[in-house]
Amino acid sequence: MGSQVNPCITFNGNARQAVEFYREVFGGELELRTVADFGSPDSPNADKVMHSRLDTPAGYTLMAWDHPDDRPGHPPYRPGNNVAIFLDGDDLGLRDYFEKLSVGGTVTLPLEKQVWGDEAGSLVDQFGISWMFNITTRNR
Template identity: 40%
Template sequence: MSIHLNPYLSFRGNAREAMEFYHSIFGGELRLNRYDSIPGVMGDGDEGSKIMHGQLDTPNGLTLMGADMPESMADMPDVTVGGSSVCVWGEDGEQIRAYWTALSEGAKINMPFEKAPWGDTFGDLRDRYGVNWMFSLADGPAE
């Protein structure tokens, strides 16, 4: 029996675009279910083409989920509100640097991916969809 913990991102109408972007970076299998795939569950009729649930499972075990918030949940925060970050960390320098580089396109770099005072290589960015990401490469050399 296993237990998993993964981020679930809430978007305002661009979940498909964001999840497809993450799929282009992380690879793996992307499943997208629209609101109109299960009638009556949630979302108004004009929201049928929005994403009710998206899930990306990567070959190296990462899972990222996301959905468009329906108008009935307009008061719920979305990814652009901030307050939390998706953190990618490990020891595979080539892969982590590739993720950083790809997610940096169109992003606001809060902290460049470089050697940090505590010894790891670390970077922080807000991607083009408003999602905050932190990257940490354990004992990684600065480049």
């Protein structure tokens, strides 16, 4: 099967809301399990997301969970500004994703032609996650 890398985004208690939003944007199948589902139904964090995975029709896989604030030694929660999810390709449907993700968020670079010849843009979505887009308009 080989290996693959999938982003796993940490949220501060709103992972369910975020991944449901991403499913609306990208479509696909969402798997979501809580702390209770993993055998801790009496935990004060029983309803927090411990694992989620969104597999989209375009072949993207996004994973997410809620920050485990009750785990000793785990670093404190920090919004997702240290990671950006990068979408790159010649699929013009990327424009639609850009527009949908920008709702309630902040466009930090409008999606437009750049000096290297491609269309590129970036945004921070309503959950504080950075997204970067590059739509190839030239032959590589």
